[in-house]
Amino acid sequence: MKWEAKAIKHRNEARILIYFENKPEYKQRIRKLVDARWSATRGAWHIPDTPENRDRFGIEQVVIFDPKHHESVESFRRWLASKRYSQSTINTYTDALKAFLIYYNKKPIEEINTDDLIRFNNDYILKNKLSSSYQNQIVNAIKLHFRSIENKKLDPDLIHRPKREKLLPNVLSKDEVKKILMSLRNVKHRMMLSLIYSCGLRRSELLNLKPNDIDSNRNIIIIRQSKGKKDRIVPLSDKILLMLREYYKSYKPKVWLFEGQHEYEQYDERSLASVLKSALQKSGITKPVTLHWLRHSYATHLLENGTDLRYIQELLGHNSSKTTEIYTHVSTRNIQKIKSPFDELNL
Secondary structure, three states, X not given: OOEEEEEEXXXXXXXXXXXXOOOHHHHHHHHOOOOOEEEOOOOEEEEEOOHHHHHHOOOOOOOOOOHHHHHHHHHHHHHHHHOOOOHHHHHHHHHHHHXXXXXXXXXXXXXXXXXXXXXXXXXXXXXXXOOHHHHHHHHHHHHHHHHHOOOOOOOHHXXXXXXXXXXOOOOOOHHHHHHHHHOOOOHHHHHHHHHHHHHOXXXXXXXXXXXXXXXXXXXXXEEOOOOOOOOEEEEOOHHHHHHHHHHHHHHOOOOOOOEOOOOOOEOOHHHHHHHHHHHHHHHOOOOOOOHHHHHHHHHHHHHHOOOOHXXXXXXXXXXXXXXXXXXXXXXXXXXXXXXXXHHHOOO
């Protein structure tokens, strides 16, 4: 039985939330645990947060966080907010700093030095085989915190940082995209996934759209304050505009273009992921597709249609052309023209 477990507060109780594959035998095993309960809102089972249950599901014991270290984390959070960092970056950096300070929970923060950072890298990050992206995030967060809050310079250059893995983006064929979209009968669900693919949107960009962001006179969508605090515009296809008009007539959104079950409520990220999951099941596609695959597919299909890479960079909102160039490695436009020497063998 594979599971994912995490400690939570549920109705002011300390509980452990458990996600696992939906199989009857697994449910029976969970039900046998003392005070196991099902949460419909969270879509998972939860049990009491006890030392025994933490040990059973491999959750580390709670560490009493030093008050001074806690204040350092909160000071860093406030500093990041004052500098207008995105909420996602604030959460990532403060969580990274907290993990580091918990590791040195008994050491006064003013005594922490570069050697401690190197030791943390070797004995915690590398020993636990944490990802290189996490390693870079945590080193960057610690460096920024000590420079901005503690007025103290740590030298992260002494750490041998890994090269970033050069992973190719996952791309769907046009036929696969069509199957996914055609499998959805719900107008709102099809509209959301269609808009992500047709405009190359990030998940957050879709959910943050408001009705006034659709400029039907100019056939564009205005993406406001996206990644890097930048606005940009993307073209709106005639087909999508017609779909949007039909969607608007049916749902009449008030604040957000895509609202949840209640008016004025933004559509939930997890619900959007569930929409895609349902579409994959109905379409029979077994690939581990995520919403970002639709954005990757949009960029790749534009490139295969002959769109200049510089325009694709603008449409996606990339700062660097190097980020956009990765799509040249998955485009099949030129590769398919290459004739294999195997075809010339008289076998």
